[in-house]
Amino acid sequence: MRSFLALAAAGVVAMLLQTGVFPALPYLPVRPDLILVLAGYLGVRHHNAGGALGAFTLGYFLDTFSGTILGMQTFAISAAYVAMTIMARHLWMERGLPLMATVFVGGCVQGLAAVAVAALVATRAPVWQHVVRYGFLEAAAAALVAPAVFRCVTWEKRLLGLG
């Protein structure tokens, strides 16, 4: 329960940053998706059904504040979680470059999954154009901030006595 609370709090803070601070910052060409990074945290540290459900919830949370298609980000974040879980099972990636690489791959999968959903529901929104233009950059931005986000969540959990 406390672990859920820690991640929920991290999700709220991430969402506040993504909806309030990042959009207002000038000269920021792409914004890192902190929710994706949190899903990455679940993928790396929580290889269980709780992690999958957490990623689903985070995606749903993102869907609430992003776009009009309910389920697009839920699907994309869940897909990214699966990809990052698979990578985490095969690589040792507690920190550093492997961690960033995992989140980068997760970001790419998230973009592709969003394109897939957009194609599935035949939306008019040019999702694929956005992914082609900014997908790699957004994934890279998320990968860059991933170590810091992981450290913050670890610190938060330690604060809550979750070790």
Next chain:
Amino acid sequence: MDFIRRNRVFLTSALCLLLAAGLAVRTGRQRTRADRLGRFFLEVMAPIQASTAAVDLAVVSAWRRAVDLVRARNENVTLRARVQQLEEAGDRQSELEIENTRLRGLLDFRRTLQGDILTARVVGRDATGLARTLVIDRGEEDGVVKGAAAVAPEGIVGQIFLASRHAARILLVSDHNSGVDAIVQRTRARGIVQGTIDSGCGLKYVKRTEDVQVGDTIVTSGLDGIFPKGLPIGRVVTVDKRGQGLFQSAEVAPRVDFDRLEEVLVARGSFTLIEEAPAPPEE
């Protein structure tokens, strides 16, 4: 059962993905949403977002201030460089303007002289403080010979006492070895202008009975065969009649500022003044 336990995470994920895809398919065509969980999230986040908006604003303001500072610093560097460039260009232009004015004055003065006159640039000054001489960049190859007169728009400068092929030295009228036959412009009283040891000039051998007053202009008499008649030499600053002899003397301040002289006119042979010399240019 073991398969399910081992792949629980992927099975759960697959279920989640199916559920998400279903949600997307179901709501993809709808323009509005009414999902309860979404409304719950929105409702929970709204007060937090509202209360953190002020913090956001402060963060954004701080960020913008930082960006503005960086931009201002860069602009400052650019503008400083530009100011320096402009100052250098301004200095060059001022120098050119001053030189232009000086040369125009020299040209105007040259028009008042009849004879073979050469313009020379001052390239050096006396190596010691004992004598008053100048080095010019014209020599025998240009027709400059020993004894030739050197003048400036302000007045006489001196005469050539040494000439090489490409340079010459002028003995200034303020040197204590020089002597120029002169008259007081107002009273036509005659005397000799000689340099003094303290870089000024003195008017000597003027009869005691002659009228010489402070402020009188001293001009060349034309009798020494070097300078034509009427060229200004200087102005009387003091008159001394204290001696018991036949003559009185006066201290003369030369019209030419020898320390700032940059160009002179040198006569190649005899020359005359065809009209009164113009007033020296303002610096």
